[in-house]
Amino acid sequence: MNPQAEKLNQLIREINPSVFDLLSYRGRNIFFPTKGLVKQGLDAKGKKINASIGMAMEDDGSPLRLKAIDNKLNLPPEETFPYASSYGKNELRDIWKEIIREKNPTLGKHPISRPVVTNALTHGLSICGYLFVNEGDKIIMPDLFWGNYKLLFENAYGGQLEHFPLFSGQNFNTEGLKERLNSPGMKKIVLLNFPNNPTGYTPTEIEVQEITTIINDAAENGKKIVLLTDDAYFGLVYEPGIYRESIFSPMANLHKNVLAVKVDGATKEDYAWGFRVGFITFSNKLMNDEMARCLEDKAAGAVRGNVSNCPHLSQSLLLTAYNSPDYKEDKERKVKLLKSRYEKVKEVVLGKYINSEYFDIVPNNSGYFMCLKLKGIDAEEVRQVLLNKYDTGIMAIGDLIRVAYSSLATDLIELLFENIQNACHDVKKGNY
Ligand SMILES: Cc1ncc(COP(=O)(O)O)c(C=O)c1O
The missing domain is CATH 3.40.640.10 (Type I PLP-dependent aspartate aminotransferase-like (Major domain))
Incomplete structure (x- = not known):
């Protein structure tokens, strides 16, 4: 060792x-490793002549860089191009x-x-x-x-x-x-x-x-x-x-x-x-x-x-x-947006699908997702029907359908669940 x-x-x-x-x-x-290459590179940092590490420098000592990339960045090149620790x-x-x-x-x-x-x-x-x-x-x-x-x-x-x-x-x-x-x-x-x-x-x-x-x-x-x-x-x-x-x-x-x-x-x-x-x-x-x-x-x-x-x-x-003064507020706004989608999902599923003959609602209260547990219907088949007949994509995981409501505009949520319900119906009846 x-x-x-x-x-x-x-x-x-x-x-x-x-x-x-x-x-x-x-x-x-x-x-x-505190010896070897890393150590030698650190030792050479700040020296007038630094020919130690595997990067390349312009003649002015800034990182050598391509214009097409540099033009897109408004951060100092030292903060973007070199290796980080x-x-x-x-x-x-x-x-x-x-x-x-x-x-x-x-x-x-x-x-x-x-x-x-x-x-x-x-x-x-x-x-x-x-x-x-x-x-x-x-x-x-x-x-x-x-x-x-x-x-x-x-x-x-x-x-x-x-x-x-x-x-x-x-x-x-x-x-x-x-x-x-x-x-x-x-x-x-x-x-x-x-x-x-x-x-x-x-x-x-x-x-x-x-x-x-x-x-x-x-x-x-x-x-x-x-x-x-x-x-x-x-x-x-x-x-x-x-x-x-x-x-x-x-x-x-x-x-x-x-x-x-x-x-x-x-x-x-x-x-x-x-x-x-x-x-x-x-x-x-x-x-x-x-x-x-x-x-x-x-x-x-x-x-x-x-x-x-x-x-x-x-x-x-x-x-x-x-470090931005707006960070917290901006972040809070995004959390609120995701929460509003969560609430819409809750309203729709509790309002219309709480007693669905095709699925149960898996407990959820946070995050990006919620799941429906199918009652004896194949989730992959439902996924295929959703893709092919209803222009709708979800994830099928075992007997679960995972809905990423995080990525869905609120006004599509109702339609999504209607499509899932219909696709379950189609699969159950062999009608697709
Ligand atoms: C539970 C969980 N952990 C980790 C990750 C991966 O995150 P990252 O993209 O930061 O690697 C994911 C991504 O879907 C996730 O769902």
Whole structure:
């Protein structure tokens, strides 16, 4: 093992051996190289003659660049063309950390790491796989989940998704989580994604208290738990009584055996899908600056060995947004727009389809989506009929139809559900 990795491991072990125990083999081996090329590049920064790094410069020392690109950008070339650090732009990391605290007030002053920038959330989750998942490790999560988790954790790292039913009746299935968590084995990896894709469900405040107790009890019983939160749709909560913070908040300071890992970013909550900027942030009961730095080094090392670093242009654009006095107000307007679509969906489905003979409405209160659970009708067949006969696209996931009302003008919502109802009728009658 590289001595730099060994050093990080030793520090982590000294502060909290449970955190070390949660690292995968890859996670134990990774480090951010502070010697070698990166170090030499940093040493040369600011020197009159810098012939060290693999970039090209104009004669005036600014980044060498093509006019066709430069003409489109009104940010300084130094903020867009050069490589960003593998950790991400420091100003962006710091402002995002502040934003996390602001949006999750119950974190209080409890230490959290400085967020490391990832190539959006998919990559942040992949870094979690890298750091924590060994071949054969199970990743506990609800049975309704973002399908890409399979490629992310199973194909890439040899993990195995282990599901529990998301719902018990109309509520979050806390017992299902408890059962999975208390199954044999001391290391547990749990992934929770709220607002959930595909259902658009976020647990209530009471359910989150129950989840927190379950995790704490398991940790008390000696389980070592890495609790990953996929906060892709953070902030889009439309009903009272629904938990508004990330589940990272109650986990951060819960128990020394619980390592909380927050994966979040601009993609969905700042409507910047193609920018590819996300973050990974750690916390633990015994978190201090040193442990934070060790985990940041490991995450940044994994980023470096994976995609080297993340888009500088996108990071700079987002930094501009987060520093803009209009940011919060503008964002609030967009949340209101999505909420108004949610309300329209609610009005339509509760008004007309609550007793549909073709589908049940899956509990939802947040996010981009809602689902209909078909009653003995094939969802893929319904999808085909919707495409071919009704000029309508939805997602078919098992026996669910997922409706992304986030992407639909409000005045089309009524027609969408009418089309779904009609397509279900057609499929049931074999009439298409
Ligand atoms: C639950 C969830 N997590 C993560 C992602 C991926 O986000 P990103 O585009 O930032 O990689 C998605 C995208 O659909 C998602 O639904």
